[in-house]
Amino acid sequence: MGIKERRERQKEFLRQEILETARELFVKEGFENVSMRKIAEQIEYSPTTIYLYFKDKSELLYAVCEETFETLLHSFEEIAKHSTDPVQCLEAGLRNYIDFGLKHPNHYKVAFMYRPEQLDNLEKFLSPDSMGTKAYSYLRDIVAECVRQKKFKDIDPEIAAQSLWAAAHGLVALFIIKCHFPWIDKEKLINHTIESMFSHLKA
Amino acid sequence: MGIKERRERQKEFLRQEILETARELFVKEGFENVSMRKIAEQIEYSPTTIYLYFKDKSELLYAVCEETFETLLHSFEEIAKHSTDPVQCLEAGLRNYIDFGLKHPNHYKVAFMYRPEQLDNLEKFLSPDSMGTKAYSYLRDIVAECVRQKKFKDIDPEIAAQSLWAAAHGLVALFIIKCHFPWIDKEKLINHTIESMFSHLKA
DNA sequence: TAACATACTAAACACTGTTAATAAAAAAAC
DNA sequence: GTTTTTTTATTAACAGTGTTTAGTATGTTA
Numbered sequence: 464m465g466i467k468e469r470r471e472r473q474k475e476f477l478r479q480e481i482l483e484t485a486r487e488l489f490v491k492e493g494f495e496n497v498s499m500r501k502i503a504e505q506i507e508y509s510p511t512t513i514y515l516y517f518k519d520k521s522e523l524l525y526a527v528c529e530e531t532f533e534t535l536l537h538s539f540e541e542i543a544k545h546s547t548d549p550v551q552c553l554e555a556g557l558r559n560y561i562d563f564g565l566k567h568p569n570h571y572k573v574a575f576m577y578r579p580e581q582l583d584n585l586e587k588f589l590s591p592d593s594m595g596t597k598a599y600s601y602l603r604d605i606v607a608e609c610v611r612q613k614k615f616k617d618i619d620p621e622i623a624a625q626s627l628w629a630a631a632h633g634l635v636a637l638f639i640i641k642c643h644f645p646w647i648d649k650e651k652l653i654n655h656t657i658e659s660m661f662s663h664l665k666a
Numbered sequence: 667m668g669i670k671e672r673r674e675r676q677k678e679f680l681r682q683e684i685l686e687t688a689r690e691l692f693v694k695e696g697f698e699n700v701s702m703r704k705i706a707e708q709i710e711y712s713p714t715t716i717y718l719y720f721k722d723k724s725e726l727l728y729a730v731c732e733e734t735f736e737t738l739l740h741s742f743e744e745i746a747k748h749s750t751d752p753v754q755c756l757e758a759g760l761r762n763y764i765d766f767g768l769k770h771p772n773h774y775k776v777a778f779m780y781r782p783e784q785l786d787n788l789e790k791f792l793s794p795d796s797m798g799t800k801a802y803s804y805l806r807d808i809v810a811e812c813v814r815q816k817k818f819k820d821i822d823p824e825i826a827a828q829s830l831w832a833a834a835h836g837l838v839a840l841f842i843i844k845c846h847f848p849w850i851d852k853e854k855l856i857n858h859t860i861e862s863m864f865s866h867l868k869a
Numbered sequence: 870t871a872a873c874a875t876a877c878t879a880a881a882c883a884c885t886g887t888t889a890a891t892a893a894a895a896a897a898a899c
Numbered sequence: 900g901t902t903t904t905t906t907t908a909t910t911a912a913c914a915g916t917g918t919t920t921a922g923t924a925t926g927t928t929a
Contacts, residue, residue: 467896470895470896470906474907498884498885498886499885499886499887500884500885500886508908508909509908509909509910510886510887510909511887511888511908511909511910512907512908512909514886514887514888515907515908519886519887520886520887575840575843575844576779576839576843577843578842578843578844578845585846586846588844588846589846589847589848618858619850621850622850622854622855622858623858625849625850625855626855626858626859626862628836628840629833629836629837629840629855629859630832630833630836630859630862631836632836632839632840633831633832633833633834633835633836633837633839634832634836636779636835636836636839637778637831637832637835639781640778640779640780640781641778641781641791642781643789643791643792644791644792644802645792646828647822647824647825647828651825652825652828652829652832655821655825655826655829656829656832656833658866659829659833659862659863659865659866659867660859660862660863662862662865662866662869663861663862663865663866664862666865673875673876673926677876701915701916701917702916702917702918703915703916703917711877711878712877712878712879713878713917713918714877714878714879714918714919715876715877715878717917717918717919718876718877722917722918723917723918870929871928871929872927872928872929873926873927873928873929874925874926874927874928875924875925875926875927876923876924876925876926877922877923877924877925878921878922878923878924879920879921879922879923880919880920880921880922881918881919881920881921882917882918882919882920883916883917883918883919884915884916884917884918885914885915885916885917886913886914886915886916887912887913887914887915888911888912888913888914889910889911889912889913890909890910890911890912891908891909891910891911892907892908892909892910893906893907893908893909894905894906894907894908895904895905895906895907896903896904896905896906897902897903897904897905898901898902898903898904899900899901899902899903
């Protein structure tokens with residue numbers, strides 16, 4: 464019964480190859496500038512083959528999103544490993560998030576700036592198993608730890624976490640979309656925002 | 667020479683009609699779901715006619731943007747008229763901005779969540795005469811007034827204004843894009859963010 | 870009435886995501 | 900070893916997109 468397994472492996476391999484190519488192109492040229500035909504050409508298959516492995520283009524987007532959330536979660540965990548103070552850990556995590564957005568704008572756009580039009584993808588995003596949920600939960604748990612250690616005032620970690628995320632996203636999203644706006648030194652802007660959010664949480 | 671003027675009026679009228687239809691459809695169905703053919707059908711002209719009045723679809727987007735920025739600027743000014751304290755004025759302005767985004771997500775997306783791919787449109791956005799520039803300048807001037815009246819600490823108004831804008835945008839943008847995320851009560855989230863930003867500026 | 874400028878449109882180009890029907894290849898059954 | 904069945908991949912097509920080119924009316928001027 465090794466034949467079936469080998470075929471399964473081959474199927475999985477091609478699926479992965481499609482996904483990798485999609486990610487590469489999305490990151491390099493931006494989601495809306497990548498057509499299914501372009502992906503197909505790159506992997507040297509006909510366009511319709513992709514549909515045997517992914518329901519549609521938005522499922523490809525979803526899959527790349529999940530990858531991205533996973534990467535983000537891992538870098539969070541990595542930061543947490545090398546830090547003792549949860550507050551410092553949280554700040555480093557947020558700065559890492561922002562840096563990612565600035566360094567990989569197209570990648571960030573895929574993960575945080577497209578709304579999947581289809582309901583089933585939205586539902587998948589919300590499932591507790593989704594990498595997005597896990598990454599957010601991790602963020603919230605660090606905030607909760609800050610509160611538990613009384614390094615933050617007694618606040619609902621959910622509020623603090625969502626507010627922090629929004630502040631970080633606001634910076635990244637505007638930098639990306641309004642990239643020709645005469646921004647003050649971005650570093651200063653990031654610092655000011657983070658200081659504002661944190662000092663209010665510590666107060 | 668009244669004929670030429672009448673024709674000019676007629677031209678301007680049709681241009682305005684196209685623009686209004688475009689805005690209506692963009693707001694109702696979202697920019698990416700509105701085709702030039704759909705706009706044309708609505709105004710009962712052929713699709714090519716639109717190109718006699720607007721260079722391309724992105725110029726239509728730009729024009730609607732300018733309208734939006736102008737509306738936003740006017741509501742800022744209206745708020746300023748009915749308020750004595752610049753801090754209170756600033757807060758009301760920001761809340762008004764956020765409310766607009768929540769009430770008219772498609773409209774907000776057009777103005778703040780699309781990057782015009784073409785350079786010339788980006789340049790137009792940056793010109794000092796553009797409504798976007800004017801609206802931002804107004805925001806920054808209110809912040810500057812807060813600093814002048816020593817109701818804010820001595821900070822570069824540009825930094826404060828951009829940081830405030832980003833915080834507000836972060837909330838609205840995430841609410842729109844991740845609209846199925848289990849957000850805590852939005853009102854609370856908005857309050858927390860604004861309090862954070864303001865208390866740091868007042869300190 | 871003839872020439873001209875303006876306003877508009879039909880047809881086409883080169884794309885897009887996606888589907889239905891079909892061919893090729895591999896595996897299973899006889 | 901040949902035939903049937905299943906899996907995999909492709910060709911052709913549909914319905915749509917933004918945009919351009921070439922051509923047609925129409926109202927204005929000479």
